Amino acid sequence: MGSGKTMLVSEMAQAVLKEDAPVCIEAFDGSTFGPEDADLQVRVTSPKAIYQLASNLNEIGLARAYILGYFDIEGLDVADPYPQLRKLVELASYIRKPSPLELARMGAAVLSHGYHKVEVPQSEGPSKFERIKSGLFPHTEKADSETVSFHYDLSNEFYADFIGPSMTYTCAVFDTPDMSLDDAQRNKIDLVLDKLDLKPGDRMLDIGCGWGALVIAAAKRGIKALGVSLSHEQIEYGQEWIRREGLENLAELRVMDYREVPERDFDGITSVGMMEHVGAKNYRHYFDEMFKLLKPAGRLLNHQITISKDKPNNRPGTDEFLDRYIFPDGDLASPGFIESALHDAGFEVVNQENLRQHYALTLHHWNANLKANWADAVKQVGYERAKVYGLYLAACELNFExxxxxxxxxxAVKPDKEGLPKGNWYPLRPWWAA
Structure with missing residues (x-):
């Protein structure tokens, strides 16, 4: 940041890191912090990195500095930054609280350079406050349509670059760690359908159907399957896929909000990777709608990302990076919160299964695919957004781990209060393979 009385970047690092932190930081001002042979080598290439961190003392400042290239980590691959992210997480235990004097000096050093407009990456979306100010109140039909489009209507080809030919953008299920991603995704789809245990001629609704993989798999079993999504690109892709498979008599996809589905008395409903977009405060209403859509003794399979612990003040939610760059208005809750919402809506919960380790493996494969198809990914969505997705996938893998x-x-099952004798609306023991 200059010479003389101006605080150097190395001094700033010394103010926030313990002396034995296993990192070497080399800065644009010629200063360095930490041992030269440290396993983690960070280069701060521009004073703009400091402005970003000073303007946003949270993950947004760090994410912007990374996305815009204001710092670099030796050996980091933007398509798969997982190894370096893991080292940064390990560095967290070496963070210390700066003294008031050190904070004042850092603030003075930044201010001494005058006002600098903080750059915002093109791939960053508006904050939650800005969305509300524009009339997009979280989890209304209008806001959901906008936020789903922000995430999913990028490019079908781009998603294929990292999720692979299965076009399945949810956690796979692995029999062994070395199982292929495509086999594991087929495994997951089979698990979902086996748990529902629908028969040929039964009717199934898939809410948040994506590109249609689950609907198509159900139709191949003779199930009459309807899928709904708010993403036009996904539905167009899936409709063409259905035509190629010759399944028009059994499979249908619609651009439609689940709240607008006119049909009733489905034998089964799947909601796979959808709840993250619903909002925890709306879970009870969501499950109430599922309850209405199912026939008595019908089954619901709900598959969703959860948080491992309740958040402070019991306020679910996702972090600001994901909210601005990946899933606007995304919301997570604990498994206990979800099961209570199912119970309160009238469902009987038959089985609950945690697939945490499987999602870490899935994301590992997605980063590897993104790396293998990097040139096309950049062609589809541009270097910056492709870089954002590399960070997002790697950070999620680490978080699951x-x-x-x-x-x-x-x-869950909708109880049949009147129909079946002695309440036997499902078999006595689990009827699906693990």
Whole structure:
């Protein structure tokens, strides 16, 4: 940041890190912090990195500095930054609280350079406050349509670059760690359908159907399957896929909000990777709608990302990076919160399964695919957004590994109060393979 009385970047690092922190920081002002042979080598290439961190003392400042290239980590691959992210997480235990004098000096050093407009990456969306100010209140039909489009209507080809030919953008299920991603995704789809245990001619609704993989798999079993999504690109892709498979008589996809589905008396409903967009405060209403859509003794399979612990003040939610760059208005809750919402809506929960480790493996494969198809990914969405997705996938893999987040499947049944004798609306023991 200059010479003389101006605080150097190395001095700022010394103010926030313990002396034995296993990192070497080399800065644009010629200063360095930490041992030269440290396993983690960070280069701060521009004073704009400091402005970003000073303007946003949270993950947004760090994410912007990374996305805009204001700092670099030796050996980091933007398509798969997982190894370096893991080292940064380990560095967290070496953070210390600066003294008031050190804070004052850092503030003075930044201010001494005058006002600098903080750059915002093109791939960053508006904050939650800005969305509300524009009339997009979280989890209204209008806001949901906008936020789903922000995430999913990028490019079908881009998603294929990292999720692979299965076009399945949810946690796979692995029999062994070395199982292929495509086999594991087929495994997951089979698990979902096996748990529902629908028969040929039964009717199924898939809410948040994505590109249609689950609907198509159900139709191949003779199930009459309807899928709904708010993403036009996904539905167009899926409709063409259905035509290629010759399944028009059994499979249908619609651009439609689940709240607008006119049909009733479905034998089964799947909600796979949808609840993250619903909002925890709306869970009870969501499950009330599922209850109405199912026939008595019908089954619901709900598959969603969860948090491993209740958040402070019991306020679910996602972090600001995900909210601005990936899933606007995304919301997570604990498995206990979800099961209570199912129970309060009238469902009987038959089974609950945690697939946390499987999602870490899935994300590992997605980063590897993004790396293998990097040139096309950049062609589809541009370098900056592709870089954002590399960071997002790697950060999520790490979060699943560290048990910050989990993913659960809940199998629930709408009780048949009048129809079946002695309440036997499902078999005595689990009827699906593990």
């Amino acid at each position: 560290l048990n910050g987040i989990q993913v659960h499947q809940f199998l």
